Amino acid sequence: MWAEAIILTVITAATPLALAALGELVTERSGVLNLGVEGMMAVGAVTAFAVAVTTGSGAAGILAGAMAGAALSLIFAFLTITLATNQVATGLALTLFGLGISGVIGDGFVGISRPPLPQLEIPGLSDLPLVGRILFRQDAMVYLSIALTAGVWWFLSRSRQGLKLRAVGDSHASAHALGLNVMLTRYLAVMFGGACAGLGGAYLSLAYTPMWIDDMTAGRGWIALALVVFATWMPWRLLAGAYLFGAITILQFHAQGAGIGLPSQLMSSLPYLATIVALVLISGRGRLALRHTPLSLGKSFVPER
Amino acid sequence: MRLEVTRRAAPSKAMAFLSPVIAIALTVFAGLLIFAAAGLDPLRAVHLYFVSPFTSLYSLQEVLVKASPLVLIGVGLSLCFRANVWNIGAEGQYTLGAVCGGGVALAIGEGSPFLVLPCVIAAGILGGLAWAAIPALLKTVFRANEILTSLMLTYVALYLLDYLVRGPWRDPMGFNFPQSALFEPAATLPVLTSDGRLHLGVAFAVLAVAIAAVALPATLRGFSIRVAGSAPKAARFAGFSQSGTVLFVFLTSGALAGLAGVAEVTGTLQQLLPEISPGYGFTAIIVAFLGRLNPVGILFAGVVLSASYIGGEVAQLRLGLPVEVAMVFQGILLFFLLACDSLIHHRIAFRRAAPRTEARHVG
Numbered sequence: 001m002w003a004e005a006i007i008l009t010v011i012t013a014a015t016p017l018a019l020a021a022l023g024e025l026v027t028e029r030s031g032v033l034n035l036g037v038e039g040m041m042a043v044g045a046v047t048a049f050a051v052a053v054t055t056g057s058g059a060a061g062i063l064a065g066a067m068a069g070a071a072l073s074l075i076f077a078f079l080t081i082t083l084a085t086n087q088v089a090t091g092l093a094l095t096l097f098g099l100g101i102s103g104v105i106g107d108g109f110v111g112i113s114r115p116p117l118p119q120l121e122i123p124g125l126s127d128l129p130l131v132g133r134i135l136f137r138q139d140a141m142v143y144l145s146i147a148l149t150a151g152v153w154w155f156l157s158r159s160r161q162g163l164k165l166r167a168v169g170d171s172h173a174s175a176h177a178l179g180l181n182v183m184l185t186r187y188l189a190v191m192f193g194g195a196c197a198g199l200g201g202a203y204l205s206l207a208y209t210p211m212w213i214d215d216m217t218a219g220r221g222w223i224a225l226a227l228v229v230f231a232t233w234m235p236w237r238l239l240a241g242a243y244l245f246g247a248i249t250i251l252q253f254h255a256q257g258a259g260i261g262l263p264s265q266l267m268s269s270l271p272y273l274a275t276i277v278a279l280v281l282i283s284g285r286g287r288l289a290l291r292h293t294p295l296s297l298g299k300s301f302v303p304e305r
Numbered sequence: 306m307r308l309e310v311t312r313r314a315a316p317s318k319a320m321a322f323l324s325p326v327i328a329i330a331l332t333v334f335a336g337l338l339i340f341a342a343a344g345l346d347p348l349r350a351v352h353l354y355f356v357s358p359f360t361s362l363y364s365l366q367e368v369l370v371k372a373s374p375l376v377l378i379g380v381g382l383s384l385c386f387r388a389n390v391w392n393i394g395a396e397g398q399y400t401l402g403a404v405c406g407g408g409v410a411l412a413i414g415e416g417s418p419f420l421v422l423p424c425v426i427a428a429g430i431l432g433g434l435a436w437a438a439i440p441a442l443l444k445t446v447f448r449a450n451e452i453l454t455s456l457m458l459t460y461v462a463l464y465l466l467d468y469l470v471r472g473p474w475r476d477p478m479g480f481n482f483p484q485s486a487l488f489e490p491a492a493t494l495p496v497l498t499s500d501g502r503l504h505l506g507v508a509f510a511v512l513a514v515a516i517a518a519v520a521l522p523a524t525l526r527g528f529s530i531r532v533a534g535s536a537p538k539a540a541r542f543a544g545f546s547q548s549g550t551v552l553f554v555f556l557t558s559g560a561l562a563g564l565a566g567v568a569e570v571t572g573t574l575q576q577l578l579p580e581i582s583p584g585y586g587f588t589a590i591i592v593a594f595l596g597r598l599n600p601v602g603i604l605f606a607g608v609v610l611s612a613s614y615i616g617g618e619v620a621q622l623r624l625g626l627p628v629e630v631a632m633v634f635q636g637i638l639l640f641f642l643l644a645c646d647s648l649i650h651h652r653i654a655f656r657r658a659a660p661r662t663e664a665r666h667v668g
Binding site: 035039075079082083084085086088089090092093094096097098099100101102103104107214218219222225226229263265266268269272273275276279280283284302 | 308310311312391393443447448449450452453454456457458460461464465467468471472587590591594626627628629630631632633634635636637639640643644646647650651653
């Protein structure tokens with residue numbers, strides 16, 4: 001069943017992108033642009049792997065990855081929210097720092113491998129023809145990414161707290177005047193983004209390629225950032241975008257298998273080229289792209305006292 | 306105790322000058338703590354890392370060799386950042402400079418150095434410029450975010466180099482190693498010292514600093530770049546073309562990054578390899594900020610960050626630390642720098658918690 005095999009690999013390639021991008025979507029909706037996703041993913045990946053190897057528990061690894069991402073994002077939150085530093089520059093610093101520290105932590109874990117996360121089986125359903133393996137026999141994090149999409153959609157568009165978060169992201173001055181706690185909202189949104197990036201990293205090192213390799217994020221954090229723009233800050237569209245990019249990412253493996261004689265480096269470049277094309281397509285359509293753009297995105301807030 | 310940040314009426318000139326010095330001092334201090342936590346002798350480690358690169362003539366030459374690309378790229382990026390244009394794909398523009406310059410060097414082969422070298426360098430500059438033109442045009446025509454497009458192109462550039470040195474440009478006599486043939490002497494940069502590796506690339510860096518230092522305050526273009534970043538509305542009223550500024554700073558920084566790339570492969574490496582940079586294009590971002598986006602400041606900042614590479618190599622050899630430690634310190638330095646820079650525009654005060662809690666304490 002080659003179609004089934006392709007769909008299964010698309011799902012595993014899309015899940016880390018979806019997780020990291022969902023977190024960044026919430027962060028950006030609160031008005032904060034965190035360019036450190038790549039760094040937080042790398043630290044999440046190495047922490048999750050280190051904890052999973054030492055404790056022998058995949059679940060502990062996943063949790064540790066999320067916590068490591070959130071902890072790293074706290075540095076960013078303190079600098080950009082409390083000290084009102086430039087968000088772009090601080091995010092770049094976070095990426096450099098995160099990539100560096102992941103290499104240092106991972107130094108002792110190179111060359112170790114562990115079995116991938118187990119697939120959850122649902123008796124009866126998992127053995128259904130055609131859709132059984134695809135829908136009912138995935139690892140827990142695949143289901144988590146879909147549940148998280150639904151949760152983020154509900155939170156942002158249906159809940160009171162979500163409305164407040166969007167108000168903070170669209171006009172921090174008015175939100176502050178209304179008595180909303182701009183700082184706290186942004187701290188929480190940034191930490192949620194960090195935890196999700198950590199989860200995305202954990203998926204890379206525990207399920208996608210269950211081992212630690214230097215630079216294993218390979219720009220996925222940056223693609224996640226582009227996905228948020230491509231999805232015009234909407235959760236379901238973001239999930240669809242993640243699957244599209246997952247498909248482009250795995251094209252290289254299947255092209256080699258099918259004996260297509262293009263240089264492997266060209267195939268490896270495809271996700272990055274596709275990201276550029278996607279950004280151009282969406283940005284060129286001004287009003288559509290801007291409809292859900294948080295109006296205070298990237299601007300520092302210093303309350304008048 | 307609570308931390309309160311308020312805006313200053315006017316930026317603090319003293320902090321603008323002191324901030325990099327304080328940030329470097331804090332980074333060294335953080336180094337002491339980190340080394341001590343890792344169970345190393347902290348003073349010896351800090352000495353190896355931050356001081357030893359400046360203590361011998363040979364390593365001092367190495368510092369200058371590695372500082373040249375950082376300064377060249379940093380000067381270009383400072384123009385972008387001043388105009389509020391975020392080119393973070395300098396690593397890719399550097400790579401394309403190396404690929405185009407190296408390609409011409411391999412194609413021409415032997416000849417008069419007065420003819421070959423200028424062609425090679427011009428090709429490198431054009432390569433970097435062309436690679437930077439892509440995100441610049443995508444920004445001005447389609448309003449595509451230049452941070453993401455320029456970064457994505459970096460990955461593409463690295464794959465292109467990888468393909469060339471493993472495929473069509475691989476040295477046929479190179480025992481199947483992924484590397485090009487060595488460039489002919491006519492296509493390599495002249496060496497400035499008899500015993501070391503100091504080459505003409507250092508002169509390029511100094512020249513770029515001098516030109517930028519003179520032109521930025523004195524020309525209309527320099528003025529329009531500064532206004533575009535600090536007061537975009539005023540720039541529009543003054544009739545400065547927004548797209549014109551974006552294109553100018555992007556192409557200039559791309560050209561300088563390309564020059565850095567071609568100087569590295571024709572000066573230091575003398576051939577094309579799959580890896581030709583320890584991340585100069587990214588470190589140069591820190592160089593630009595640490596140098597206050599000022600050409601002369603960038604010259605000093607380039608030397609400081611170059612020393613951190615050398616220190617990292619020494620620490621790797623003598624203390625067995627992973628190379629990535631250098632990247633960690635670079636990240637920490639930028640964190641401290643941005644935090645200190647916050648004090649240029651803001652006042653930070655620690656206030657006691659609200660009086661209500663005190664009353665409870667008394668009762």
